[in-house]
Amino acid sequence: MQRLEKLAATKLGAVQHDVFGMCRKLIRTLDESPVFALRTALELQCIDIPHLPTSLRKCALMATVDSPRKRRWLQKHKWVCWSGPCEVINLGDGIQCTSPVCTWAMFAHWLPLSELVQLGDAMMRRDPQLRKVSLEDFERYLARWEYYVRSRRNLGERCRAFRGITKCRRALRLMQPNTDSMPETVMRLVLQQFGIHRAQVNWTVKDEKGYVVAVLDAAYVGAKTDLEYNGEYHKNQRLQDAARTQDLNARGWTVIEVTKEDLQSLKAQQRFVKRVATVLKRRDPSHEYSVRKNPMSLWEVSDGRRSEWRNTNKRYF
Template structure:
């Protein structure tokens, strides 16, 4: 299972890709914008998990053109057609690639719904140096694509939305800004898969008299339960991790740690959900049953997203304020 990438690692990947692009530019004057996985590398965005049948793009430099007639055959380049708005940005004043919002939409046909959400989160990191877009910007791009199709159809032209459009709309229901890692995102999906509420990301707390917030990876402030992902704070020393946990627990929080071994296997994810439910039972004194495992698509269903929060269903008074993402 892949770990999340640091800024340093993403920057190294970016410069490796720039070297490849520079070599290609010396062989051809063709300058279409770089796209898909090539754009992600140039933008220093963490790569989502791409299905094996689409791995070819990982081994090629990908560009995009608005129609098939604009394609050229250049060794080392794969050209894909994107008949929607090709929004671009320039990286390091040299390389033109599709914008983060355009890149996200273009990748939707190649990604499972969960990975599409993971990618959206990766583009909206808490670290400003890695923040590339917003929920509003992603939504606006979809709105414009929809309007483009509607206008074409009104003119009697046969136009369809891109494959992946509906998943993009679903993804925005679960995407969250301010995350720190892809593993944090994948961990966030575990509780709701088994009927628990979606935890909040990077919930700020203040320890003692400190005016500097300490951000919890995932939290249920209503129950004062937090889930910290091992490895998300690897910049700290081991003793710092121990002190962090001690500070959190001294502040009255129930602390759970998740690792990459807890994610990606149904039995282990269910066990993690059970540990979370057990902590909720400790706090509320009420039995909390898990439900059969849901798919990510089921989590996007209105019956799930509009369901009353667990504390209300338990008639439990929240211990701390709840922000509504």
């Protein structure tokens, strides 16, 4: 996946360059430098952007203020109010934006749970160049908000958490660090919705001397099965993947290739999950891999009362 990571970084870097120019142009027209947020904050920090609602896609730039009275009405730009803990980072040249975790929390009001999980994963990429935060950073930010609300209420003030904080807690259960792309996240979530337990992300396969042979996208270790998402990319990458697959096969692993067509519709997802379950059952008969007839919603999957979450140390509810 190294070539894909480099392509992603290059594309995000080009977007960042363009948005920096737009931000500088806007700043010159204002009395004070705004704090850019939401999609603009993602673009400035080279973070993958999930599928956004139309209201957020059509805006040129987005910024945040701490009071509705401070909103500015400028054509093509969006100003949102964020009254509470707001983490701001300085990117230089007078440009400021919300931190990755703060931006993620702000998006909870607009994004469905699936997209919020994809965004969280995008901030914790395996590629060090694209990795911005850790899972603990998300945990600390939500804890900071909880403390803020509790402190204000203890002072007798009316205060509530931001819209979507419950969704954020649910998303944290589903998020995984060290992934490479949003389709990988979708693949993992689809399997969970149909009742197949979560795979090990970035499982390392080593040879007899301890050298790394491959780092697997989504491994079911007991079944020695790896799921690899294959997007549209260069022919040379396909040749490299074929050689890698042969090497894994020689070491007893089987590789299931997944494409975007496998995830596009409910019927396609059902066929994909059944295909995976068939392979897992054959290779690991000691474990039960049952496929649900109807998929659960992600809200159901992330329910803290489910046994898979009760057995973890995650405190989110």
